[in-house]
Amino acid sequence: MASTSSSTSVDERxxxxxxxxxxxxxxxxxxAQPSKWRTRREHEIYSSKxxxxxxxxRGGSTAxxxxxxxxRGRAVREAADRALAVAARGRTRWSRxxxxxxxxxxxxxxxxxxxAPACPPSRHPSAAASASAxxxxxxxxxxxxxxxxxxxxxxxxxxxxxxxxxxxxxxxLEMQVRAMTALAExxxxxxxxxxPASGxxxxxxxxPA
Amino acid sequence: xxxxxxxxxxxxxxxxxxxxxxxxxxxxxxxxKLQDLLPEARLRGNDRVPSSRVLQETCSYIRSLHxxxxxxxxxxxxxxxxxxxxxAQAAVIRSLLM
Numbered sequence: 001m002a003s004t005s006s007s008t009s010v011d012e013r014x015x016x017x018x019x020x021x022x023x024x025x026x027x028x029x030x031x032a033q034p035s036k037w038r039t040r041r042e043h044e045i046y047s048s049k050x051x052x053x054x055x056x057x058r059g060g061s062t063a064x065x066x067x068x069x070x071x072r073g074r075a076v077r078e079a080a081d082r083a084l085a086v087a088a089r090g091r092t093r094w095s096r097x098x099x100x101x102x103x104x105x106x107x108x109x110x111x112x113x114x115x116a117p118a119c120p121p122s123r124h125p126s127a128a129a130s131a132s133a134x135x136x137x138x139x140x141x142x143x144x145x146x147x148x149x150x151x152x153x154x155x156x157x158x159x160x161x162x163x164x165x166x167x168x169x170x171x172x173l174e175m176q177v178r179a180m181t182a183l184a185e186x187x188x189x190x191x192x193x194x195x196p197a198s199g200x201x202x203x204x205x206x207x208p209a
Numbered sequence: 210x211x212x213x214x215x216x217x218x219x220x221x222x223x224x225x226x227x228x229x230x231x232x233x234x235x236x237x238x239x240x241x242k243l244q245d246l247l248p249e250a251r252l253r254g255n256d257r258v259p260s261s262r263v264l265q266e267t268c269s270y271i272r273s274l275h276x277x278x279x280x281x282x283x284x285x286x287x288x289x290x291x292x293x294x295x296x297a298q299a300a301v302i303r304s305l306l307m
Contacts, residue, residue, distance in 0.1 A: 044305050051301050058289045072286035077279055091213075143264035150271045160231055163239040164212045166267060170246050173274040180281040183301065187288040190300045 037171040046087050047179045053079040054183075078102070084176050093161075094169045097153020212242065236260070243267055 036042050057075045081098050088095030144162060148155045151169045154162055240260045247266050289297075 047301070047305055051298070054285065054289055055294065055298075057286075058294070070283075072290065073279070073283040076286045076289070077282035080278065080282060137261070139261050140264065143261055143268065146268050147264055147271075150268055150275075158231075160235060160239055163236075163243055166271070167212070167239075167243050167246055170243075170267070170271060170274070173271070173278065177274060177277050177281065180278065180285060182304065184281060184284050184288060186300050186304045187285070187292055187297055190297050191288060191292045 035171075037168075037175040042087065043175060043179055046083060046175060047183060049083040049086065050080055050179060051183065053083050080176060080180060084172055088168075088172060092168050093154055093157070093165050094152045095172075101152070212239070240264075 054076060057072075057079050082102060085095035085098035090096060144159055145155075147166055148157060148162055151162070151166050154165050157165065237260065240263050244258060244263045244266075247263070247270055
């Protein structure tokens with residue numbers, strides 16, 4: 001079947017790329033933590049967690065229906081980010097910040113400000129003195145600030161920690177993109193190959209690329 | 210040593226010595242690791258790149274990744290709305306097992 005072979009070829013390519021990525025880093029004895037984002041296993045774990053979360057999103061939206069497209073897209077994005085943060089297993093600041101901010105928002109919404117938002121910011125008062133190496137140029141400091149705003153929860157981090165968080169965050173984001181792309185391929189092939197016999201009046205999109 | 214271990218070692222060392230300096234060498238090591246993460250199109254594997262350029266490219270790379278995730282979220286939400294969940298689930302599981 002054309003649909004399954006196309007999704008197979010996507011997985012094949014990804015698997016080959018992942019093997020190529022993971023073997024050099026394993027051989028060089030590089031850090032185990034960031035390169036875990038490249039393993040097939042992590043990809044599978046994330047994909048299944050993501051799909052479960054998306055199922056819940058879909059179930060919720062048919063009931064309470066934020067039926068506007070941007071609201072649904074945002075719900076998907078938040079579910080994907082949350083699943084990514086969980087996959088990090090609490091070892092990085094950006095992942096803790098994603099989970100903490102969501103918890104904060106839920107508390108504010110559900111309790112309608114009956115209680116002051118109780119979650120303390122997850123920032124350690126660490127090493128403010130070592131904030132910058134001696135004589136770091138202002139241009140560099142400015143760009144570091146921008147970077148700190150882009151990575152969740154890393155606004156006031158000292159420079160080296162910020163760089164480390166950013167590099168882990170980038171690797172995680174790349175895995176997120178790979179997993180969501182693969183998931184979209186699978187779902188697209190499903191919805192296009194779902195025959196009229198299924199009965200669902202799916203306004204099927206055009207054939208998968 | 211992992212990256213995090215390196216940073217922690219630097220921090221504890223500087224606390225012991227009483228100074229809060231992080232060496233430039235440490236910083237440029239971290240920056241070069243960051244540079245290696247950037248896709249080839251954005252000056253990867255190029256030796257003499259100023260750190261500010263690396264930071265700038267890192268920021269724009271993260272922004273583009275965010276955009277990609279947003280687009281994919283849109284696409285996934287549309288696909289989910291119109292798909293039959295049981296067939297979708299079977300297909301996802303199948304694709305993960307292969």
